[in-house]
Amino acid sequence: MATQKLYAGAKLREVRTTLQHTQKDFAARLGVSLPYLNQMENNNRPVSTTVVLALASEFGMDVTELASGDTERLVSDMREILSDPVFEGHIIPLADLQLTASNAPGLARAFIKLHQSHRQTHERLAYLDEALGRE
Structure with a gap:
């Protein structure tokens, strides 16, 4: 059985910066x-056994x-967001989402948060339009 290599560079960098090490x-x-x-x-390169x-x-x-399954969760969340009609015509390959989630998880989280804000704003506007009798 082949062993799966561990690519956790963003997490490794996060640990280092949290500890304030160069x-x-x-x-x-x-x-x-x-x-x-x-x-x-x-x-x-994968995180080595020595480092772990x-x-x-x-x-x-x-x-x-x-x-941790953080990368998979981020990819799943981004895929769901990209199914929103606002992204119609924009096809993002799964490999790109996986690279973003593993190499730039902060960017992925910001994208998710931005979409959540967009959706909330859209819902508020729809509510206000309904309250004012507009369609």
């Missing part, structure tokens, strides 16, 4: 080179957070 310091604490850490943070073990031992991190 890439150089974080790489040293994890026992990897700076270029290797950079490649992992940019999802050019170091995150647990050095920082007490629950490493199951690295493999």
Whole structure:
């Protein structure tokens, strides 16, 4: 059975920035080179076993957070949003959504929040139009 590689660069970067470490310091604490850490943070290389073990031992991190279903949820939410008629004619490949969710989860969350605001505003306007007797 093939092992699935763990690409969790955004989460790795989030951990590092939360701890207020530079890439150089974080790489040293994890026992990897700076270029290797950079490649992992940019999802050019999978997160290594060495790094997973170091995150647990050095920082007490629950490493199951690295493999959380956040990416799948973001992709699912974005697919649902893109089915809105406002996006008619805009076909976004699944691979692009997956890349966005894994490499730029903050952007994906902002897109989701923006659409939620758009939908709420649209509903308020529809309510006001109805209250004023407009169609």
